[in-house]
Amino acid sequence: MGTSAPLTVEQGVARLASIAGPAYVAVRDDASQTVVVAPADAPQIADVLRFANANGLTVMPSGGGTKPGWGNAGAPDIELKLNRLCEIREHAWQDMTCTVEAGCTWAAMQNQLRGHGQMVALDPLWPGRATVGGIVATNDSGAFRLKYGSLRDLIIGMTMVLADGTIARSGGKVVKNVAGYDIHKLMTGSFGTLGVITEVNFRLHPIEEHGRTWTASARGDSSCAEQFREPLRALMDSQIVLSCVQMRVSGRECSMDVRVAGLPECFDEYAARIKDVFSKFDLRESTEGAWAARQELFERKDALILKLSVLPDEICPLSAELRQWRSESTEISIVAQATGLMMVSMTSAPETAVALLNHLRERLGPSGSSAVVLCVPDQLRGKIDVWGPDAGTLPLMREIKRQFDPNRILNPGRFVGNI
Amino acid sequence: MLTASQLAHLRGAVGDDALITAKTQLQTYECDGLTNLRVVPDAVVLPRTATQVQEVVRMCARDRVPFVSRGAGTGLSGGALPAAGGIVISLARMNRILSVDIPNRQVVVEPGVINAHVTQLVAPYGYFYAPDPSSQSVCTIGGNVAENSGGAHCLKYGFTTTHVLALDVVLPSGELVQLGSPAPDAPGYDLPGVFVGSEGTLGVATKITLRIVKRPEVVQTLLAAFDSIQAAGQTVSDIIAARMLPAAMEIMDALAIEAAEAAVHAHYPTCNGLLLVELDGPRSEVNALMRAVQDLCRRNGAWEIRVAQSEHERALVWKGRKAAFAAVGRISPNYIVQDGVIPRTALPHLLEEIDQLSSKAGLRVANVFHAGDGNLHPLVLYDQSVSGQEEKALELSYRILRLCVDHGGSITGEHGVGKEKQEAMGYMFAEPDLATMQLVRCAFDPANIANPDKVFPRPRLCAEKPGPYTPHPLETAGIAEIF
Numbered sequence: 001m002g003t004s005a006p007l008t009v010e011q012g013v014a015r016l017a018s019i020a021g022p023a024y025v026a027v028r029d030d031a032s033q034t035v036v037v038a039p040a041d042a043p044q045i046a047d048v049l050r051f052a053n054a055n056g057l058t059v060m061p062s063g064g065g066t067k068p069g070w071g072n073a074g075a076p077d078i079e080l081k082l083n084r085l086c087e088i089r090e091h092a093w094q095d096m097t098c099t100v101e102a103g104c105t106w107a108a109m110q111n112q113l114r115g116h117g118q119m120v121a122l123d124p125l126w127p128g129r130a131t132v133g134g135i136v137a138t139n140d141s142g143a144f145r146l147k148y149g150s151l152r153d154l155i156i157g158m159t160m161v162l163a164d165g166t167i168a169r170s171g172g173k174v175v176k177n178v179a180g181y182d183i184h185k186l187m188t189g190s191f192g193t194l195g196v197i198t199e200v201n202f203r204l205h206p207i208e209e210h211g212r213t214w215t216a217s218a219r220g221d222s223s224c225a226e227q228f229r230e231p232l233r234a235l236m237d238s239q240i241v242l243s244c245v246q247m248r249v250s251g252r253e254c255s256m257d258v259r260v261a262g263l264p265e266c267f268d269e270y271a272a273r274i275k276d277v278f279s280k281f282d283l284r285e286s287t288e289g290a291w292a293a294r295q296e297l298f299e300r301k302d303a304l305i306l307k308l309s310v311l312p313d314e315i316c317p318l319s320a321e322l323r324q325w326r327s328e329s330t331e332i333s334i335v336a337q338a339t340g341l342m343m344v345s346m347t348s349a350p351e352t353a354v355a356l357l358n359h360l361r362e363r364l365g366p367s368g369s370s371a372v373v374l375c376v377p378d379q380l381r382g383k384i385d386v387w388g389p390d391a392g393t394l395p396l397m398r399e400i401k402r403q404f405d406p407n408r409i410l411n412p413g414r415f416v417g418n419i
Numbered sequence: 420m421l422t423a424s425q426l427a428h429l430r431g432a433v434g435d436d437a438l439i440t441a442k443t444q445l446q447t448y449e450c451d452g453l454t455n456l457r458v459v460p461d462a463v464v465l466p467r468t469a470t471q472v473q474e475v476v477r478m479c480a481r482d483r484v485p486f487v488s489r490g491a492g493t494g495l496s497g498g499a500l501p502a503a504g505g506i507v508i509s510l511a512r513m514n515r516i517l518s519v520d521i522p523n524r525q526v527v528v529e530p531g532v533i534n535a536h537v538t539q540l541v542a543p544y545g546y547f548y549a550p551d552p553s554s555q556s557v558c559t560i561g562g563n564v565a566e567n568s569g570g571a572h573c574l575k576y577g578f579t580t581t582h583v584l585a586l587d588v589v590l591p592s593g594e595l596v597q598l599g600s601p602a603p604d605a606p607g608y609d610l611p612g613v614f615v616g617s618e619g620t621l622g623v624a625t626k627i628t629l630r631i632v633k634r635p636e637v638v639q640t641l642l643a644a645f646d647s648i649q650a651a652g653q654t655v656s657d658i659i660a661a662r663m664l665p666a667a668m669e670i671m672d673a674l675a676i677e678a679a680e681a682a683v684h685a686h687y688p689t690c691n692g693l694l695l696v697e698l699d700g701p702r703s704e705v706n707a708l709m710r711a712v713q714d715l716c717r718r719n720g721a722w723e724i725r726v727a728q729s730e731h732e733r734a735l736v737w738k739g740r741k742a743a744f745a746a747v748g749r750i751s752p753n754y755i756v757q758d759g760v761i762p763r764t765a766l767p768h769l770l771e772e773i774d775q776l777s778s779k780a781g782l783r784v785a786n787v788f789h790a791g792d793g794n795l796h797p798l799v800l801y802d803q804s805v806s807g808q809e810e811k812a813l814e815l816s817y818r819i820l821r822l823c824v825d826h827g828g829s830i831t832g833e834h835g836v837g838k839e840k841q842e843a844m845g846y847m848f849a850e851p852d853l854a855t856m857q858l859v860r861c862a863f864d865p866a867n868i869a870n871p872d873k874v875f876p877r878p879r880l881c882a883e884k885p886g887p888y889t890p891h892p893l894e895t896a897g898i899a900e901i902f
Binding site for chain 2: 092094095096097117139145149150152153160162166167168169170172173174175176177178179180181182183185186188189190194205206209233236237238239240241262263265266269270307309310311312313339340341367368369370372387388391392393394396397399400402403404415416417
């Protein structure tokens with residue numbers, strides 16, 4: 001427990017045990033002495049937050065624990081685990097909607113939806129372990145985003161618990177709905193700083209039964225990423241209905257993966273169109289494994305991992321520019337989505353990593369693009385700014401935080417501008 | 420009443436030719452598409468720049484003068500209804516398209532740009548702007564942003580919020596900020612997500628970055644005639660179950676068909692349930708799916724199926740559908756347009772209930788649906804000159820909304836809450852839900868001057884706790900007023 005709290009750890013444990021049950025409260029066996037509590041439902045979460053709010057204790061909601069390094073580091077008094085809220089509450093398959101509890105893993109949810117040939121059309125990182133609540137709180141998205149949009153386009157409603165214990169709903173269970181403010185959009189990507197997400201309502205799509213992936217490759221100097229700019233433009237301007245498009249840059253190789261889904265009888269035509277676009281490249285059909293590339297970037301534990309957000313047409317020239325930073329001691333791998341989101345993994349001397357990050361932020365700043373740090377190697381921890389410069393809305397965001405969580409108990413400091 | 424010095428300030432801010440104070444001219448702005456509610460504003464300003472908007476809003480913030488921003492005034496829920504003693508900020512003169520970026524599929528516009536003009540501009544490049552409310556030939560992007568407008572094609576393409584990437588917004592304090600960014604996932608809270616659809620209660624958008632979409636290779640539109648709306652509705656469910664996502668699916672009942680025919684001669688078949696399905700995409704795929712849709716129509720008893728054979732035929736099909744609201748004026752002296760949403764599967768049950776309510780009230784109800792997403796537009800027909808009929812019609816229309824909520828739906832799919840449905844918000848949402856929305860309102864507009872007394876069921880001031888009514892300190896000090 002933090003020193004600011006007048007309560008002892010034992011008192012805190014006792015109170016939390018009376019809410020969630022003694023079996024669901026533990027003290028972390030490290031210097032932090034964070035109390036970990038796993039409430040059973042939203043009313044218990046409300047009780048935990050009311051207790052924390054009244055005693056000035058900080059709370060970190062947690063799911064599968066797959067993204068501990070995302071955002072600024074924190075030392076919460078209470079870790080609020082959502083793992084007991086893991087049910088799919090409703091799958092209205094004929095209406096193509098579902099309601100899922102926040103602690104449900106992404107894969108468990110998708111497995112159940114697949115029974116009716118449906119899915120939430122998003123391919124986040126570590127679906128086997130990451131939970132719905134954690135994915136929503138960090139606004140993760142993958143290659144499907146090109147076709148289906150991001151979480152803000154797929155979430156139609158939400159239940160959340162605010163810092164003062166208020167249990168509130170936003171949106172609803174229908175796809176089309178403009179009643180009231182979309183609080184669920186505000187919660188999406190808010191890193192648990194505004195409330196604890198307990199249930200999410202999604203709109204669903206049919207699973208892509210028939211899909212094929214083609215990969216175009218190029219080798220050579222740093223300009224090989226730039227060579228994909230024209231084919232990417234042609235692809236995006238074509239009449240091919242694309243599910244996913246990503247560019248992979250690693251070592252001396254650059255490649256572009258294109259996934260198309262649709263009626264099997266139409267694939268020959270799609271293949272011909274794609275061949276036409278990539279006529280100057282080595283093009284072959286590849287496996288679904290190509291789409292794991294983004295997740296594979298995170299396997300290097302000593303890497304600095306950045307999420308770059310740029311205009312879609314910028315991904316090729318920027319990738320080419322980033323490749324120029326390669327050297328004997330610096331490795332750079334990139335997986336860039338056609339939406340303009342790029343994941344960059346860099347292993348290098350710490351000063352090179354800092355220089356690259358500073359260079360990127362200077363270069364991207366004026367265009368409204370951004371560079372956010374997702375994983376920091378140990379030697380850089382605490383030495384770099386995770387979120388980057390403010391774009392001018394920080395006072396407004398701080399005021400929103402103040403309204404929702406005036407005592408700053410929810411993940412204080414973790415978000416942009418130390419919100 | 421605005422003071423002479425306030426009027427002078429406004430004149431200084433926007434210029435003499437952009438300030439309206441004459442009563443007869445002010446009356447032009449006394450209502451929007453919800454014409455039964457009217458309030459004459461104290462003044463109307465027509466700024467040309469964001470700086471001018473800032474000047475006006477700063478004065479409003481300083482003097483606690485309420486303001487309501489307005490696009491083309493086509494809204495159907497009273498969102499642009501002026502506030503008593505307030506100013507209307509008309510964005511009609513901020514109507515420039517600022518940039519077109521085809522490689523990034525983006526267009527930057529001012530709020531007064533007309534929806535259809537965006538598509539006209541990018542059509543030569545093979546693109547279009549997807550949200551297509553029925554009023555798209557006159558309504559503005561700024562108004563669309565306020566209402567989070569939809570349209571017939573949002574089943575596949577999404578709503579205004581799907582297509583707004585960034586906005587410059589004059590906050591109710593007068594400060595100009597950029598929400599979101601042209602690149603995805605700007606670090607921070609999703610402020611465009613909460614601003615779009617906030618019905619002018621969080622500020623004034625002065626510049627909007629829109630996403631545009633590649634125009635599909637082919638578009639095919641089918642009309643199928645059924646003996647009942649239920650059969651048409653079942654076909655919609657079957658199409659969805661067959662894992663298709665048409666660009667649009669619309670249903671009209673006999674009364675709506677009669678009205679549309681009377682107005683625009685769309686040559687619709689005379690039937691109880693008319694289904695319109697539009698498919699778009701690559702030619703080979705659309706051809707294959709259209710065959711499947713026709714099979715499903717036949718299986719559900721469609722006795723006439725027509726596929727539009729030319730762009731002219733297709734346009735006529737849509738003209739009838741888009742004219743349906745206004746067309747009802749041909750068969751009834753007065754009518755109320757409703758905008759409820761239900762889970763699609765509740766449609767047959769809800770229609771029976773509407774029938775019962777309609778018979779009981781002795782009033783006719785015409786039905787037009789965006790069937791794919793469960794968005795209904797029941798049109799309650801009445802005659803104002805018959806004593807008591809308007810009240811009956813309002814009551815019937817409100818009861819239909821409650822039915823939608825009872826079936827797990829919403830009180831509005833695209834028209835917004837505005838003034839018309841603020842009480843119904845209390846039926847759809849519980850007090851904690853509304854109090855949470857109010858937190859956002861208070862962060863953006865603590866003085867409650869931006870389109871006050873809209874959206875929420877009871878005017879509530881910031882820092883006020885729900886519970887028995889107690890006068891707010893601002894109210895007792897005479898600074899703010901509960902309208």
